[in-house]
Amino acid sequence: MKNFRHLDLNLLRVLAAIHRTRSVTAAARALSLSQPATSNALARLRGFFEDDLFVRSPKGLVATRACEAVAPQVEAMLRELESLVAGPQAFLPAESDIRWRLSLSDLGEMMFLPPLVAALREQAPSTQLVNLSVAAEDLPQVLEAREIDFAIGILHPRQRGIHADLLFSEEYVAVSSPGWAPRKGGRTRTRLTQEQLADAHLAVAAPAATFHASVEQMLQRLQITNRVAVRARHFGALADLALGSDLLTIVPAMYARDLQRRQGLRTWTLPQAAAARYDVRLVWHTATAQDPAQVWIRALVQKLFRRGVATPASGVSAARRSR
Structure with a gap:
């Protein structure tokens, strides 16, 4: 029985070249080897396979049955290996059927998913997008495991290997029904x-x-946590809560603008002492930093959502910035 560990894998390149060119001389030229070195390699291949592999004919070398059983597969594997070593191919969005996985909160789905999907349907119509909502504290591990490709949200990653790009910064505001008014201190x-x-x-x-x-944290700082009548898991219910009651909701400003436009809710600026800003970031793992498909989708996210950022942090490791 032949022992694969005893085979010099460089010989397989010679086998593939001779099979392709039907000539030791042509194979030597293709591999930038001397003809004696190529002939010596063929002799070693014959010894390993215990077969002539090629026999002479008026039209050049002809592969034996044993050679034909091996050489075409060796050629295909070498092409695949060369492609792998050469690195990923250019990403062609119009032709790709890639399945991107991201993490968005429910608010993120409402704010970011519609424009992102619209752009993908236009530029990369055969691709798929799946939201696998991940808890913020689990995000670094999930990104590292490649269970998701990227996340968009109010995130502050600090772990090594996690990259973060600031898309925009805003403040929280209060939202109420159109007829709501404060009871104290004058309107x-x-x-x-x-x-x-x-x-x-x-x-x-x-x-x-x-x-x-x-x-x-802002509510705790102002010592008004006891004023919270409803704590919801998702933002989706807050608009109806405000419309149907005397409740004042606290939401990101981007969401407040959307509620004001679509449902006519009233927006209130919070007092200076209560001001709480939030940063929305695009987050990914260093393992995908150079992947052409991932570079393309991140660039699309940045084009769609980045605003008011003087010095973008694209490609800068959050771990390095926190040192």
């Missing part, structure tokens, strides 16, 4: 006082996926 046009906020009954959301706990 202002758009900004609530700290006293008015402390007097209101609140509804807040704290989804686990791609979300930061800055709202809860």
Whole structure:
């Protein structure tokens, strides 16, 4: 029985070249070898396979049956190996059927998914997009395991190997029904006082996926957590809660603008002492940093959603920035 470990794998390149050219001389030229070296390699191949492999004919070398059983597969495997070593091919979005996996919270689905899907349907219509909502604390491990490709959200990654690109920064605001007004301290046009906020009954959301706990921290800082009448897991219910009650909801400004446009809810600026900003970032793992398909989808996300960022952090490791 032949022992594969005893075979010099460089000989397989010679086998494939002679099979392709039907000539030792032509194979030597293709491999940039001397003819004696190529003849010596053929002799070693014959010894290993215990077969002539090639016999002479008026039209050049003809492969034996044993050679024909091996050489075509060797050629195919060498081509595949060369392609692998050469690196990934250019990504052609119009021709790709790749399946991208991302993590978005429920608010992220509402805000980011429609424009992203619309762009993909136009530019990469055969691709697929799947949201696998991941808890923020689990995100680094899930990215490293390649269970998802990227995430968009209110994220502050610090782990080594995780890259983050700041898309935009905004503040939280309060949203109410059109007829709601603060009971204390006089009515202002758009900004609530700290006293008015402390007097209101609140509804807040704290989804686990791609979300930061800055709202809860703000409530604790102002010592008004007892004013929270409803804590929802998702943002989707907050608009109906505000419309159908006297509850004041605290939401990201981007969502408030959408609610004001679609449902006519009223937006209030929070008092300065309650101001809480949030950063929305695109996050991915260094293992996908150079992948052409991943580079393309990240560039699309950045084009669609980046705004008001003076010095983008694209490609900079969050772990290095936190040192």
